Amino acid sequence: MHYIRLLRPVSVETTNRREEVLSVLLTITTDLGDSFFGPDEPLALGVTLKAGSRATVLACPADNKSPLQWRAGMRVLKAQLRLREPLPKEKTTVCIFARSHGSRTPSTRPYWRHGFEDEHTELIVPVSVDMVDRKCAPVSLRTLALPSQANGDDASSGDERSLELGEDIGESIARHIWDAGLVTASFLSDSCRSAAVMTDILPVQHDCINILELGCGVGILGTTVAGIIRDAAAVQGQSLVEAYVLLTDVDEAEERARANIARAETVLEGKHRYAGEEDADEDESEEKPHVQLQYENLDWDDGRRGAFGPLSAARAWDFVVLSDCTYNVDSLSALVGTLSTLHKHSHSLQDAAETRVILATKPRHASEEALFGLLGEQGWSHRVVKRIPLPRVNAEAEVVEIYVLEKTGKK
Ligand SMILES: C[S@@+](CC[C@H](N)C(=O)[O-])C[C@H]1O[C@@H](n2cnc3c(N)ncnc32)[C@H](O)[C@@H]1O
Incomplete structure (x- = not known):
């Protein structure tokens, strides 16, 4: 199993062309941080921004039109992501996730059903951060969906609740x-x-x-x-x-x-x-x-x-x-x-x-x-x-x- 980890807080920057971009530095490693993800095919990453109930998808790095990708041999990925409109001052959640099946948004299903039903499917755990007043909070977040018990055996049809767990940003694997x-x-x-x-x-x-x-x-x-x-x-x-x-x-x-x-x-x-x-x-x-x-x-x-x-x-x-x-x-x-x-x-x-x-x-x-x-x-x-x-x-x-x-x- 691998985790997308932020190596420094996400920041808002202005490019030479006066475009506003989100600057991201990340890696994809195991829980111990002792090995980097090395896929056979490049892994496309998706980025969503969510403020209130409004979600925007950011997929393109600012300098070219190619998708954001993690390839075998990489140890870090640095990217500037073009913002379609200025980042609002209100709390905005930036989520970075593996677009395993061409998905444009991260899955909200519990990891158990999301990743483990087929043991040959790699699970890349997504990461998110909250930007408040356009500044990144000092923790990254992992979201774990808790299924509801509302409707008998079909957990997917009930009210979903989710837990958010804050982790340290950076290279330390301690917290x-x-x-x-x-x-x-x-x-x-x-x-x-x-x-x-x-x-x-x-x-x-x-x-x-x-x-x-x-x-x-x-x-x-x-x-x-x-x-x-x-x-x-x-x-x-x-x-x-x-x-x-x-x-x-x-x-x-x-x-x-x-x-x-x-x-x-x-x-x-x-x-x-x-x-x-x-x-x-x-x-x-x-x-x-x-x-x-x-x-x-x-x-x-x-x-x-x-x-x-x-x-x-x-x-x-x-x-x-x-x-x-x-x-x-x-x-x-x-x-x-x-x-x-x-x-x-x-x-x-x-x-x-x-x-x-x-x-x-x-x-x-x-x-x-x-x-x-x-x-x-x-x-x-x-x-x-x-x-x-x-x-x-x-x-x-x-x-x-x-x-x-x-x-x-x-x-
Ligand atoms: C690998 S982490 C696991 C953390 C958590 N249980 C989890 O599954 O994410 C091991 C945890 O054991 C704690 N730990 C190690 N030695 C300890 C000690 N002597 N007393 C109390 N906690 C200790 C560490 O601080 C760390 O949080």
């Missing part, structure tokens, strides 16, 4: 989304209308549920779980009063994660229909379950010693979720130690607490297998619930694995 998080978030959001899948992976057994995410990064997994938990409960016939989701990571991740929580708030508060409801939007008086999303720093070196912050310490955790956190074998011991102290802590607050973990990983080295030995030593059971082959072109086969881990008892 970005990663394959395992993206694939797992897409899988969960696509499956949240399936009682069988939700009962297996995300069983909701009480009217209140507490979920903690470890190593949340920009927050893709925890935010998606917060976005689908009402539907996951409804499809299991469970009426939910409150869902509390706490994202955690090291302090360097805090700013980006908090900004993404703020972005998700409208989606989490939004009124939409739930499985089995005829037209819930019409009944304004009906109580919706309250979904709260918060952030707190939690370094696993502290977590393994039980040194939790006030929010992590305040609750017994029904679920812990994490994606792409197990590739560094040096930190596995602290990570598993943190899972175990979280379980112990939950048990001290609530007798007979069971902790269930949803762990997603894209295995990169055989050494990562050490995780399962450490989990076993500390009394965790594990089972793989889903293996998802990634879409690829001219690249090695890769798979995202989703595990459920469980631990009961006091220790």
Whole structure:
């Protein structure tokens, strides 16, 4: 899988011919940034500008009439895109996407259905930025569509909601989304209308549920779980009063994660229909379950010693979720130690607490297998619930694995 990444903020410039252009510097790389996309045929890129409900398509670089293309061997693509009319001062979203099937606008379908239905179709994740007062915001955005539950099995016919996740612009790969998080978030959001899948992976057994995410990064997994938990409960016939989701990571991740929580708030508060409801939007008086999303720093070196912050310490955790956190074998011991102290802590607050973990990983080295030995030593059971082959072109086969881990008892 590859991602279109902006290497610097998009800017508005004036050419020698006094034409106004959008200046873009981008690359197309893997999540680790360790290899550039090398297609057999040039890949056409599309650019759209959206202000309010008005969308304009920009396809031509300013200096010639050829389409914007990414070719094998490229490491960066610099382009000046002619604006058909001056960029407005109001918020305008610029989206850059792969025109895989000659499309003129980016797909809004969830990545799961968009990219993974045919494992031989490469998925190039689009990127967008907001320009406000003609200046680029300092983050780029990834959009993940959450299907609605309105109309039975046909998720495409309901009200679509989408989550926006801000990432850093530039060469650093630190505050970005990663394959395992993206694939797992897409899988969960696509499956949240399936009682069988939700009962297996995300069983909701009480009217209140507490979920903690470890190593949340920009927050893709925890935010998606917060976005689908009402539907996951409804499809299991469970009426939910409150869902509390706490994202955690090291302090360097805090700013980006908090900004993404703020972005998700409208989606989490939004009124939409739930499985089995005829037209819930019409009944304004009906109580919706309250979904709260918060952030707190939690370094696993502290977590393994039980040194939790006030929010992590305040609750017994029904679920812990994490994606792409197990590739560094040096930190596995602290990570598993943190899972175990979280379980112990939950048990001290609530007798007979069971902790269930949803762990997603894209295995990169055989050494990562050490995780399962450490989990076993500390009394965790594990089972793989889903293996998802990634879409690829001219690249090695890769798979995202989703595990459920469980631990009961006091220790
Ligand atoms: C590859 S990123 C994955 C981020 C996110 N889960 C996702 O799927 O997009 C690994 C995350 O683990 C976090 N991490 C690494 N070591 C950590 C530690 N000792 N304590 C807490 N978080 C840590 C990093 O800050 C980073 O956000």
